[in-house]
Amino acid sequence: MRIMIVGNGAAGNQAAASLRKYDSQCEIVMVDRESYMAYSACALPDVLAGWIPLGKTFLQQESDYSGLNIRTCFGQEVNEINLENQYLETGEEKYYYDRLILATGSKPVIPPLPGSQLPGNFVVKSPADIEQILLHKPRKVVVVGAGNIGVETAAAMNNRGCTVYLMEMQDRIMPLLYDPKPAAIIRSMLEKEGIQISTSQRATRVIGEQQVEGLLTEEQTLTCDTVIWAAGVRQNTELAQKAGLKIGSLGGIEVDKYMQTSHRWVYACGDCVQTSQVFTGKPALSLLWSSAKSQAEAAALNCLGQAVKYEGSCSLVIEEITGVPCAAIGLNLQGLQDYEVKVIEHHDADRYYRLLTVDDRIAGFQCIGSIEGAGAIFNLIRKGTTLSEVRRMLLNPQLISSMAWYIDGAKYL
């Protein structure tokens, strides 16, 4: 059986690895329009900061693929998928397949504002982006979008010695991950490092003659030589759409719990798909490295004929901001807006944390300053254990001895 994988990102590589792990015979072919070997997009801000060399972000070599008997066709763009006859067409070749796994990922959006195509406008997505940013020799940087990537990029450029201005459309930074209070704490940590931050700001145009010279918002004019757009991503679904596969309401390829698209021989996983949030059941995009890998493993196994469900993942985003570990797990108040949420909060000079519970079940956790014991909370969220159950367990010496890994979480409860 021949299985083709479109995409060399986290999902594509995991799909290939899982396929080979469970089936040593099947033919695996990977196609990607970039010629890069697999790299970790999550590590790219560390390169910008100067902490690791770009080479360290690459995860695979040629020999890794050939050693696993995976055929790679990198640097070839797929133009068309012919669902009925089961083949892909790139500029050069036609590839027939028995099963297809789409792992086309997403790409950062640069909004079509005047001046946003000038030299000096960048995104952070691939090694090429990093090389270009560094070649540009940025000194004054505006980062648009204060999500996880925006914040990491801003901190990285600041670490590099640039003057950094971080801008966010919503009324607080990292709105999808943190609640207002912890977001404010992180904001002041960043501001202490010299990063200027403003929220409720919308970019209107980029100004400059030959290259970026400034950015205009509804209220201000900012002088800069670099604009890095971290304002959201768009799913790469053109291929799927053209082929007639169903696209979901949020813009991702629609898949069922078995990662199957609207066509029974075609699966999809990673940034490009739309699934549902495990807690709320609502349609959601889960744009994390770990979700991509989990989905890819499910897709691969289903390809091989094993009916494996993907139940959804629990979001875990951790970063080190000015040397301080911060983690956001599960959902925040915004994500839980349809529910009645109880908040347990603690703030002192050394750390901050808040626990969000719904119906006595832990649904979210945010912490700044120390991640000790956060693992115990993460696993309690995944298992859906109620607080009362956990407290009862912690009071029972026999029980807690056989589940000692929860002890570190006790201090949050």
Add this chain to the structure above:
Amino acid sequence: MKDYPGKILEIDLSHRSISLKDIEAEMLKQYLGGIGFNARILYDQIPAGADPLGEDNVLAFAAGTLVGTPFPTASRTEASAKSPLSGQFGTSNSGAFFGLQMKTAGYDVILVKGQSSDPVYIAVEDDKIQILDAAFLWGRECWETVDILEQKHYGAEIALIGPAGENLVRFASIENGRYDGWGRSGLGAVMGSKKLKAITIKGSRGRKVHNHTDLLDASRKGQQLIKSASSYMAFTEYGTLNASITYGKNKAISAHNFTLGTLPNWKEIGGRQIVDKYGSRHVACQSCIIACGHWAEIKEGKYAGVKVKDLEITPVMSFGATVGLGTEAIIKASELCQRYGVDMVSAGGVLGFAIELFQKGILSQEEVGYELDFGDDEAAFKLLEQIVNRKGIGDLLAEGTKRAAEQIEQGERYAIHIKGMEIPMIDPRGRWSTWTLGMLTNIRGGDHLRCRNPVENLRYNDRDEDYMKERFGFKQSMYDRLDMPEEQKSKAINLENDTVDIPEMSKWAEDLINLFNSVGICIRPPVMEKVGPGIIAEAVRAYIGLDITPAELAQSSERAWNLIKLFNLREGEEADASKFPRRFYEEEIDGEKLDESKIQAVLERYYQVRGWDSQSGRPEAQTLRRLNLMWASSETRDSDEENCD
């Protein structure tokens, strides 16, 4: 030897200043660590005549040299200062996990000087040292304080005082977490006088080791040695309670303030079977392979719900024998002492003193407010609470038996102390041995923990006519395996006569224990029987790369012991303070009392063995020269002593 990574952390609470000093290689070689460092540093830093509860007293914590290694039982930290009880060198030793955090934070010694005007606590985390306001902790008992500080400083170990220390009760202890402590010498009052509620310490800096494989080897050898000790199996099972019944049979327990020698139902109250009834899991200190501590719970009855780590012989004797309480009351008493932050031995001694005074009509019902009787736990605990809070008669008793007796007519006869320190456990009239001579010669006063024959044989209780010998009672193999320099060994143990020479063995026992307290290992019998300077030198060399021989190790500890003696002499120690309470010479237990002149003769011979003047006990010039202590001698010399040069 490379630069030693451990530092001396000095915190001055009067000036709110913090400073760090290096530890020189010479200091390591001469004094090793633990009590050795304390002796050397405090000799310099505490001026003669300083008020123990005043600004000039300095409190020192020193982790032993081997703390931070897996050498078995390497967990111990020595705390020292000028004692409010004895007015001389006060010192105490505690295990658990405090020492490890000190070492990994980078500090071998922590010194606290001066006084704060307001309650503070010191928080140490690696190189972050803060003096923080402790008003919210002042007045709280110890377990509550530990709960709060553990939340604030997750993962830190805590040394703290309770209400007893805050109220300057002279025998207040410094607690080490919830269940351990530096009990004796009233160090808690010193900390209280500095308005220092607690020290929290957390370290995350490891220490490089000179030679990994050698250290692991030495540790493994140490483990095997200790496991092969004759007392090992009994000790892991029953801990320190093993000897309890034997002492009862010898009529050598401190029953009813040292008036009875034994109690009729002693076996039921304090025998080791109480571990089976109340004890559950074993508790170990850092790196310990014996785990002599027990987790105790009382499930029913008056004290149901008490949970504590204890079932040690110390509270069993202090409360079961001295005060005559039942087993469950003893366990409750342990909890109370841990919560109040007060020394169990002195607390028991003071209670026994007060009860006997009451029985003899010297203390009246008006003065106390209620009746006191041996065995009455409610009255005893009520009085203890008053003492800890210095309420009513408790205010006088909080001064310790010596000072309280000075204020009570005819009270002196019932104050069972030596140099101000209440005597624990063993009645020398029932059992005379190296251990009981040690109570007289101990540099910290009346106490049993600094002089113990490493091959003490509990099966025999013979006392020879001159008080000079005890029975050896073991085979030749025990003699051969004892790690003791041959010359001293042959003088101390006579195989032919099957005897141990008490003065000779006492000097070795004291030096050995002082060595253990310098390198930070534990003095439990299995360790004392098998571990000696040989294996310790191996471990020290492997850990810190210090080129030191077993003989030099033993000499270092002898040096520290002599220096402490000089400290005491400088503070005015009198030769005739080394006497038992009159009761032991004048009252009989089972027809036995001590012969004062014979004991004096033993003491004089001990001084000779030590190289001290046989009348005054002052170290002689040639001893000081041998030990490189001539620099200290001039301050303690009498003007009419001859110059020896």
Add this chain to the structure above:
Amino acid sequence: MKRIVINPQACNGCGICQLVCSACKAGQWHPAFSRIKIKQMREYNINVPVVCQHCSQPPCETFCVMNLIYQEPLEGYVLRREERCIGCRACEIACPFSAAVFDPIKEAVVSCDLCGGNPACVSNCPEGALFYMDEEQTADSKRRQTSRLKLIPSSAAGLSRRASL
């Protein structure tokens, strides 16, 4: 496959395993660098060592953004290419057994690699609380088999499996 199996009743909290592991693996004698950690609740006198369980569906592998965690082909031990680690610590939170440890000197997360077959902690434990034994031999492995449907880390990472295991 042999794993380190723990008898929590026997552990008395002496901490020798932590010192020995940190020494052998990190050259530092400190519990913070040890890959086996004793979890304590002192007020109940609970001391239990926790260490990497070498899961068959390791969540740490799923969450690693550098894909440096892998299962060794013969026995399936979970190993790390430590030099790749950028110290993001996501695996620390993902691990259900609190077994991923951050080494502050390497600035990388590490976990137990069984010392190549002769775990130092096991050979130095004085109380017999640690064993290096075959999975099949352990009593709780049977329990683990049947509970795999609910409790295995992979279900927590979002995959559920049919009973083929």
